[in-house]
Amino acid sequence: MQGKRAVVLGGAGFVGSHLCERLLDEGAAVVAVDNFLTGAEENLRTLRGRPGFEFVRQDIVEGLQIEGPVDYVFNMASPASPIDYAQLPLETLRVGSLGTENALRLAEARGAVFLQASTSEVYGDPLVHPQHEGYYGNVNPIGPRAVYDEAKRYAEALTSAYARVRGVQTRIVRIFNTYGPRMRLKDGRVVPAFVGQALRGEDFTVFGDGTQTRSFCYVKDLVDGLVRLVRSDVTEPVNIGNPREMTILQFAEAVRAAAGGGGKIIHQPLPQNDPKQRQPDITRARTLLGWEPKVPLEEGLRETISYFRTIAGGRAAP
């Protein structure tokens, strides 16, 4: 990517900041854009000062003013944790709709390749298992998760329309549960929740009976998939995630083993419309991008735990 310039919307977020780092490593110049809705200045610490890196504070719903040439636009901007989008329902709908359109307009105006971060949530509480990209999903359009799921489904529709009628070169990635350093300790997602509890010696809060499943992908693997996708000519949606599926009870035990701590399992009510099972079918990513995850859960958890130990001390939200 030497000589290329990438705009990363949501660049101060968990995934966005890792993506900025990887793009700089590839030799690209990077403009990160964020309004710190759910991101943090701290996530930019290793980026600031690197040659080729710029940060612009903007709300992408209000419009995007970026000077100069742009080769790639990565739209990572959106609250992503169920707690965040429950607290920010209108912001989530607006960034997925108006924000995505502003991002597409920027890509159109500069002739840039546009990559939309979508999600496994477009499959809702899936009736097909594992989930392949041809499955249309099972989403409750008025439930508490709908502000996120439907915003992402709309963003996919909008992205596809800009490709069809405006000739924008588009890519759509459906990201499955991803974890790693720079997640917020208190963002409510299961990885920081359990890691924080293990480090503080508290009980693990399992929602429901804990038999629901998820499949966890380490952030470095995800970012590698994003870079491969944007470099490819694949316009149809591509799942990026780790197919190793486990129950939430098994995941609690994996965190206990990796952190060497934590109390007993306590059960709390299952949130409404919580998907019962989730596992990506990554045949398309394997075949078209030559991508598959490389980092085992045990190794990814070690990195994540060590981050939370150093940065947060396992005590407070960073």
Ligand code: NAD
């Ligand atoms: P995050 O909350 O850490 O990052 C999102 C970033 O977007 C934040 O820095 C936030 O401040 C910024 N943002 C939100 N609204 C904005 C606006 N209007 N203008 C400018 N910036 C804005 O979340 P994340 O986990 O890094 O997720 C990044 C992307 O990946 C999201 O689009 C999310 O939907 C998608 N995704 C993530 C996962 C995952 O497991 N992490 C899974 C599926 C999809």
Ligand code: UDP
């Ligand atoms: N979960 C849990 N305890 C927590 C947080 C989450 O049991 O403290 C469960 C949640 O109900 C879901 C799974 O873990 O079944 C993954 O939740 P997360 O919010 O990380 O992501 P989701 O895949 O639901 O978007």
